[in-house]
Amino acid sequence: MTSLSPVSPYDNLSPVAQAAYRARGAAATLAPLPRAAKDDALLAIADALEVRTAEIVEANAKDTARAREAGTSESIVDRLTLTPERVRAIAADVRDVAALPDPVGEVVRGSTLPNGIDLRQVRVPLGVVGIIYEARPNVTVDAAALCLKSGNAVLLRGSSSAYESNTALVRVLRDAVHGAGLPADAVQLVPGESRDSVRELMRARGLVDVLIPRGGASLIKTVVEESIVPVIETGTGNCHVYVDAAADLDMAVDILINSKAQRPSVCNAAETLLVHKDIADAFLPRALDALAEAGVIVHADERVLTYADGSKATVMPATTEDWETEYLSYDIAAGVVDTLEQAVEHIRLWTSGHTEAIVTTSQQAARRFTQLVDSTTVAVNASTRFTDGGQFGFGAEIGISTQKLHARGPMGLPELTSTKYIVTGDGHVR
């Protein structure tokens, strides 16, 4: 406002900070928008993705070709690949997000104070959300859709391996957002392919309200340790299955195998089995055979090792590293405990705090385990694989927070919001 000040605290910004500053302006426009305006933009995005599929697939082909030249494994190339079918599926996901309720505007808390002031705590968007992610280009659209729905502007920093795909996708997204009458800068690709752009993003405190790293442990560790922008830590899961003395054996085998082997590459897959000594003789021989059938290698402590003979399983002695390893593969660490408390103690020592399951028919054991274990999710007689925004009925998921601040566990739309207090009086003073 010229009459007040000719200069702004946001002059002379770096390219990344400039993008963040434009995002901040867009966020100011999005914040007061009613749900309908945001849903219209989301539906326009879904349509545009379908209409411009060829353009997207073509750009994606450049990334996959470059990846193959670089000798990338076919499994990684597959995760990078966008087919017309996959683009249609991504568009369908965007329509699902449009169908979700809008968290913004919800009155979280409200009261009339003794002095007559009306106090309301209302949900508002976070503002500018930065997502740093790897490989899969579908994250580009998912993240943008969830941020838009919750009234946030998003800064997307994908991996350089998907640069062409992300550039094409964001071009389509921005055109659609603009066409729907919303600011295109609500969705931006962070300029620059180099690591520097990530570093700049991590320094943009005041312009970026939160950074959410999605990807490998090393990426997450870097962002958590170097960012001065608040971070939501996601992902790593060293999940445990504890088979209690009072467990139903069939149920215990089913939950163990499902937790470990249904999809070993994901964060809610089990990595360690703990068995109560009183049920070890009855359970471990069956468990080892079932794990063998599922193709799982067992890294065993001394007591589990004694059950290896005569079992079909591949069993090797566990080292200390095994207790803290997130295998994400057909491997599991296994040990015998004397008590439930000893299982809890081991979990506290080694867990990443994602998900721990107990299999038991004892109400007291179930209650004690859920009270003592402090992880995002504690499962009783259920697979660790249920820790998931979709499974929890959130309709969408921006990631799974393994920290205690702001959000914990699967994050849906409400986790992409903050709140503000509105104080209404009639000239009230203190």
Place this chain on the structure above:
Amino acid sequence: MTSLSPVSPYDNLSPVAQAAYRARGAAATLAPLPRAAKDDALLAIADALEVRTAEIVEANAKDTARAREAGTSESIVDRLTLTPERVRAIAADVRDVAALPDPVGEVVRGSTLPNGIDLRQVRVPLGVVGIIYEARPNVTVDAAALCLKSGNAVLLRGSSSAYESNTALVRVLRDAVHGAGLPADAVQLVPGESRDSVRELMRARGLVDVLIPRGGASLIKTVVEESIVPVIETGTGNCHVYVDAAADLDMAVDILINSKAQRPSVCNAAETLLVHKDIADAFLPRALDALAEAGVIVHADERVLTYADGSKATVMPATTEDWETEYLSYDIAAGVVDTLEQAVEHIRLWTSGHTEAIVTTSQQAARRFTQLVDSTTVAVNASTRFTDGGQFGFGAEIGISTQKLHARGPMGLPELTSTKYIVTGDGHVR
């Protein structure tokens, strides 16, 4: 658990990290405790503070003597001073905290999923809370009481100027906590008086769940920028009062003077006045005289300067710095705006995001201002001074968060908690 692993990931820790590790053990004991056990400890603390007042006042005398020798100003020495009356007041505050409801265990969200799984999101303590604060030793007891009530262990890092007082207070607190059958390590003074102990605390990620800096802007900036432990930013308040074209003049003068001058040294005091041009002729002469009577110096933009002649006020031209300054003194920046939107734009540019007030009789203006301004608190026809945990009826306050993540605005007991999901099935697998 020896049979599983002889070593722990927490061997060979620094003294500060060892304290944090002990706090983590204490937190594990506190987490499942029912309210009564925590309230008993709080009441034991209140009693002990009264019984051992002499010991506390004696230790405090060493701090105040040292401060006077160092030539510390009497106002600072006064804030540092503990008298028997003040100790009694602190004990009374602890009893008030005991009387507050326990946030732990509250079911925040709950549903039965389509597959029959019962899902519950339950409030749990954060775990280990680190408080880094300056001068006033009453914070030592307040913070410990709020953390204990919410089931958290606390690591207290007070200023070296209050070292003797804090040491005595924490000794009394620990004895009382232990006497009540709770682990003494639930309350610890961070070892070491040097800056290094603060640095170690900021590096203790995984052992400390959150750091809350309370004090001057430079302390907060350091912690925010250097800590890899999640931080809740508190305190700085560059608060604005906007007098709309449709304001009631008497109300506007009352709210302006109360916001600025009732207690200028606190974060919810106003630092900038913005006046709509259409009401400037009627309002500014009265406002300037009222500010003069309150002893407030006005740092004015060109248009406010034109009202200086013939007013009792001390008025000087504002520089750009004035728009971003948190004076915490009898000074205020003042400017005239052409529109409500221009006021909002100025606020967005310069506010610390604490509290902004509008004075207006227009429903549309009030609605628009509350929609567009994005600060922890937006006040309509009320003083900025109401942004306070006590005023909001929280019964207690650990600080005022000016960030958007986890907590925003005055933080009460619920803001000292996280949540965990409890998934209960009958052998459910995917």
